[in-house]
Amino acid sequence: MGESNAKYYAARDPLGDEGDFITAPEITQMFGELIGLWLADIWVRAGSPEKVHYVELGPGRGTLTLDAMRTANRYGLDPEIHFVEASEALREIQRQAIPGVQHHDDITSVPEDAPMLLVANEFFDALPVHQLLRSAQNWHERMVGLDENDRFVFVAGDQPMDDIVPPSWRNARQGTMIETSPAAAAIMSEISDRLIAQGGAALIIDYGPRELASGSTLQALQKHTKIDPFDAPGLSDLTAHVDFEMLGQVAERQGAKVMGLTMQGEWLNELGIQTRTEALQRRHPDKQDLIARQRQRLVADDQMGLLFKVLGVSSPEWPDGVGFDI
Numbered sequence: 001m002g003e004s005n006a007k008y009y010a011a012r013d014p015l016g017d018e019g020d021f022i023t024a025p026e027i028t029q030m031f032g033e034l035i036g037l038w039l040a041d042i043w044v045r046a047g048s049p050e051k052v053h054y055v056e057l058g059p060g061r062g063t064l065t066l067d068a069m070r071t072a073n074r075y076g077l078d079p080e081i082h083f084v085e086a087s088e089a090l091r092e093i094q095r096q097a098i099p100g101v102q103h104h105d106d107i108t109s110v111p112e113d114a115p116m117l118l119v120a121n122e123f124f125d126a127l128p129v130h131q132l133l134r135s136a137q138n139w140h141e142r143m144v145g146l147d148e149n150d151r152f153v154f155v156a157g158d159q160p161m162d163d164i165v166p167p168s169w170r171n172a173r174q175g176t177m178i179e180t181s182p183a184a185a186a187i188m189s190e191i192s193d194r195l196i197a198q199g200g201a202a203l204i205i206d207y208g209p210r211e212l213a214s215g216s217t218l219q220a221l222q223k224h225t226k227i228d229p230f231d232a233p234g235l236s237d238l239t240a241h242v243d244f245e246m247l248g249q250v251a252e253r254q255g256a257k258v259m260g261l262t263m264q265g266e267w268l269n270e271l272g273i274q275t276r277t278e279a280l281q282r283r284h285p286d287k288q289d290l291i292a293r294q295r296q297r298l299v300a301d302d303q304m305g306l307l308f309k310v311l312g313v314s315s316p317e318w319p320d321g322v323g324f325d326i
Helices: 002-010 029-045 063-075 088-097 182-198 244-254 264-271 273-283 285-299
Strands: 053-057 080-084 102-104 116-121 130-134 139-146 152-160 177-180 200-207 219-222 225-227 237-239 257-263 308-314
Touching (some): 002 088, 029 063, 029 200, 063 088, 063 116, 182 308, 200 244, 264 273, 264 285
Parallel strands (some): 080 102, 116 200
Antiparallel strands (some): 130 139, 219 225, 257 308
């Protein structure tokens, strides 16, 4: 999964109608605007520190940042902008959209001299996962091998993997499969450490359950259609559901404050997406139905409203952010 996605993202813009998938910032400007409002609000209530770093992980075309900063700037928040982006193709698009943006291969090279406001929208789902299967005696990893025709197939690992199984799952019944992502845990740990040392807050927005569930969630997308993950490795987007339970546990273990975890639909409604929808409809009366459909796509239970979650994490010294039930 890691090798496939590295090749996939290296040389293409995968977003939009002509790409393989579309993300919330590309659906409507309201998504980024409300994130910018959230960031400005928590920054003001934290005392409006003069210097602050805005960090986005996997920023796509930079659309979310443009919309968020357009809103945040109205309240005086004008941070340095840092993108953690591995794809040179996307970096070039981002430079054109946001002149002066500073690029990083990973979060460790982001400056540590000021509070950090971090956003990761549909970033964690593309990180590689381990799939663990419970046998009669132990947990073993589900791995990838080749069949007699040199085609990729799933194969069983021969080494016990009990040490990386969450304690609550150790005694699950035979045949149970769970997914875990050491890469996601490592990045969440670094984010938490940064928030504690520098101050600031982070929003993790992605899809997955509130608590770890059994089963495989690995999927591949090509031209907005699900395909077999082995059909086009390196030419399709491989993702898996995010383990929000684990991310919250890592943040708390490091000493960061978990503000809460909520459904994307509830969070956007709490931030006032309906009011913003009506304002846009008044400004663009010829697009009222389109704007309403865009809002519904973000908040409706049968679209992105329930499956997508928003995790808020901050420095213990920073205030709680709007939209979370603490």
